[in-house]
Amino acid sequence: MIGTPPGGFAGPVKRSVTIAGHQTSISLEPAFWDALESAAMAHALPLNALVAQVDALRITAADPPNLASALRTWLLYLAIDAQ
Known part of the structure; x- marks a missing residue:
């Protein structure tokens, strides 16, 4: 059985x-x-600097996703690597 995430669902x-x-x-x-x-x-980066680095990686892709998608994907892989 799965449960609600901590803090609930939010848009x-x-x-x-x-x-x-x-x-x-x-x-x-x-x-x-x-x-x-x-x-x-x-x-050890300001938030804007980290977003800029992910954006720089994103735009090198053959078919770059939008920035929000790139950030979500980067964070997901960061979390998976941490396990």
């Missing part, structure tokens, strides 16, 4: 970040924002 929250001097909005669920902030702290 996306839009936040602004600055990448290469330009502001952009990203919509992520609160759990992903929390994970992204934790990852930034673990890498």
Whole structure:
């Protein structure tokens, strides 16, 4: 049997970040924002810098996903690698 995630289910929250001097909005669920902030702290980077690094990796893909999808995927693989 599966259960409800801690804190329940929540829809996306839009936040602004600055990448290469330009502001952009990203919509992520609160759990992903929390994970992204934790990852930034673990890498000793400001949140904007971490997002910029993931964005730089994303745009090298043959068919780049949108930034929110790239962040979710990066965080998922980060969590899997930690296990």
